[in-house]
Structures are given as structure tokens and as C-alpha cells.
Amino acid sequence: MSEPVSPEDREVVARQLGRPPRALVAVAHRCPCGQPDVVETAPRLDDGTPFPTLYYLTCPRASAAASRLESAGRMREWQDELATDPELAGGYRAAHEAYLATRNARDVLPTRATAGGMPDRVKCLHALAGHALAAGPGVNPIGDRAVEGMGEWWAKGPCALPEGPSDGAGA
Template identity: 90%
Template sequence: MTAEDRAVVARQLGRPPRALVGVAHRCPCGQPDVVETSPRLEDGTPFPTLYYLTCPRASAAASRLESAGRMKEWQAELGTDPELAAGYQAAHESYLATRDARDVLPTRATAGGMPDRVKCLHALAGHALAAGPGVNPIGDRAVAGMGEWWAAGPCAQPETGESAR
């Protein structure tokens, strides 16, 4: 992760980022929109969020999907669609394997509710963007539903140090 990437992420978040490992995905505008974080914060505290959606526009788009009831809708589908449930279980195992390769946490916490619940579209979209299409079926749905959050250009303007939300 470059110093410039770290500065962009800090502007996106409005605070210094913690436990950064690297950029996990770049927005089509070229800036980070998902970062990978260490399974532990700098002080050793477990931090189960491996992929963090940092772009404020992408985050707002995920929030709109949550407000529109997509989590409840997709949660209901998990109970009736065995193929979707199997794909979501596989996404959970993939996520944990990636995280555990960095550091095994004392508990095998869920990510975004995986594998049984659809809890946080921000986490699921971050995982889908970082891992690529076809790894997390609910995350892929979230990313598709978020639209083109990058269309207005970069969310963090390096030359001014201000975020455009």
C-alpha cells in the first residue's frame, strides 16, 4: 500500500485507517474502494472485518440497498434456494481461509452474517469486489445493485484533500 493510497483511504473514511494490509480492490476511477485489514488491530484486538469498503459513494450505495430491504429479501432466498445457500457457504469458507492465512482469530466469527444470515451488505460487497465475481453470490448481487458509484469521478480528491460525497 502506497503512502498516496493510505492518504486517499484516510480522506475517504474521514479518519486515519487502522490495521491496513493493502488495497484489495480499486474503483474504476483508480482509487482504492476496498482495503484488506489485518485480522488484529495494532494493539492485538481481534478485528474480523478482512475487507473494508472505504469509498463513501460505494458505502452509500450499499446503505441504499440495505434501506430498500435487500438483506431481508436475500436472507429469505437463502432458506429456499439450496444453490444460493451452498454458494454463500463456500464464500464464507473462502473468506475464513483468506483471513486465517494471515492470522487465526480466537473465534471463527462470521463476515456480513455468512454463512447463515445476510447481515451487512458493505462487508459482503467488499468481499465480492476483493475476491472477484463468482466467489460470493450475495456480495455479487450487492455490487450489481450498487450501480456505478464511480461515475462522478474520484470520491477523494488528492489535490484538495477533500472528499466529494
């Protein structure tokens, strides 16, 4: 469940990203180390530009783990499976509708587009993992697979320490 962003959380997210966060609304999930690893962003940036990525994976270690899955071909594999597994495709469509309902409760955008390629494509495991972590297990089946495949990105402890930038794993 999302929680308010404290000044400390904002600082951590800025260190994770290497820049100030944009349109930050809430901490949507915390890493087991205690720091934010997924934030919720407003459906529009401060200048009014639509921003369909509701959940943003900020932890550089989690982001690197999602990138490794993408490089290993998981997006293509899961995309192919969507075409042959009606149960998986139905769960993914339901995840898309849940995502839109949450985003639309904040602001209705001129498009039904969502992050990650939902409901027909597997386009970005970072966005899908962010959705799965924020919404909880069982909501986004592809996101759940990504989170499981990412392993224990938090095992080395916090990624954004107060004395310097993130560990450089890329976000």
C-alpha cells in the first residue's frame, strides 16, 4: 500500500536515480532493506505532460536485476507465452485494468496506454515489476515472474547511502 513521501524518502530516491524525482506522489513499495524501491508518480508531470508510468522502479539494484532478465530474453519468452496461454493472457489483461483503475482514480489521461506494454505486449520488465511490487502478489502475473526472477537485489543492504550516490547499478 502506498505511503506518503518523507523528505528522507525523497532524498533516497534522488540518490537512487541520480536526479531529483519528477511527479513523486508516494512510496509504493519498500525494499526489505527499508528504502523505497518503487514510487508512485502522478499521471501528469508538473507541466501537464501525460506520464503513464504510475509505478517507477527506483532501486538501481532492482533495476539492474530487471535489465538482466530482459537481456536474457524473458520479455520475448513471456510475450510468446501470452499468445498461447489464455489464463496468463487473462491475468495480464486484468492487471492492465487494475493499473488503469488506480491511475484513473488520480487523473484520467487521454490514452489507455500503460507502462510495460500491458495488456498485449511484454515491453518493460522494470515497469511490470514495479507494478507487481506496488500492487502485491497475484495482481500482475508477468510482473510477479519478473520479481521472482530478479532475485534478492536487497541482499547487499541499502543501495542509496547518505554519504554518496547509489551503487551505480543503473536506474
